[in-house]
Amino acid sequence: MSLRVAIVAAVVFFLISVPVFGQSDIGFKGIGGKIGYMKPEDIDGTFTVGAVVDLGTFIPELHWDASIQYWSAGKDEVDSDWSLTDIAIKSTVRYLFPTGGNVAPYAGGGLGIHFYSCDHDGPAGSSSDSEFGFHILGGVDIPLAPQWKAQVEAEYADADIDQIAVVANLIYALGR
Numbered sequence: 001m002s003l004r005v006a007i008v009a010a011v012v013f014f015l016i017s018v019p020v021f022g023q024s025d026i027g028f029k030g031i032g033g034k035i036g037y038m039k040p041e042d043i044d045g046t047f048t049v050g051a052v053v054d055l056g057t058f059i060p061e062l063h064w065d066a067s068i069q070y071w072s073a074g075k076d077e078v079d080s081d082w083s084l085t086d087i088a089i090k091s092t093v094r095y096l097f098p099t100g101g102n103v104a105p106y107a108g109g110g111l112g113i114h115f116y117s118c119d120h121d122g123p124a125g126s127s128s129d130s131e132f133g134f135h136i137l138g139g140v141d142i143p144l145a146p147q148w149k150a151q152v153e154a155e156y157a158d159a160d161i162d163q164i165a166v167v168a169n170l171i172y173a174l175g176r
Contacts, residue, residue: 013144020162026064030054030149030174036167039070043161046073052169063094069167074119080087082120086161088112090135102143106153109136114159147173 027095031053038048057063066089076082090112096104112135117128139153151169156162 021124024056024058026056026058028053028174029056030171031171032171034067034069034167034169036165038165040071040073040084040086040161041162043073044075045059046071048165048167050167052171054171058093061096063096063108064092065094066091070159082118084161085117086163087115088133088157088159089115092135092137094137094141096141104141105139106141107136107138109134110137112157114157115163116160129160131160133157149173 039045048071052067092110094108135157137155
């Protein structure tokens with residue numbers, strides 16, 4: 001738990017110090033969707049969908065976005081059925097590595113809050129919980145047209161239920 005507190009403190013400190021960056025361009029820069037494959041810990045894999053918002057840059061290589069992501073998994077068993085749902089709201093910072101070309105690889109991470117809901121037909125019934133989590137990711141940023149870009153990424157989320165995902169984002173840039 002102390003590692004998560006340290007990570008939250010570091011991110012808060014980082015975000016407070018953002019005005020120091022003279023080249024920052026923070027604001028509502030784009031919006032898009034995401035789709036992918038999610039493998040939660042100890043559960044069969046499932047599809048995930050969501051939305052992403054481009055919030056601009058702190059410096060040209062350091063990008064910020066926010067997203068909401070949903071997945072659900074379940075199992076029909078002989079004696080009972082169950083399903084688990086996760087809605088995660090995440091804030092992510094990505095460092096785009098300069099390559100001199102159009103395609104830019106990146107690495108990043110951030111914090112999120114996961115809202116879990118579990119429905120069980122047996123005596124356990126239904127329950128819900130929320131949990132902060134930390135995620136790391138890597139991927140590529142691919143320009144498609146003047147106002148469109150795609151991102152393909154792999155992500156690991158350390159939350160109450162650890163998760164590995166491969167997702168594709170399609171983002172429309174606003175105001176260009």
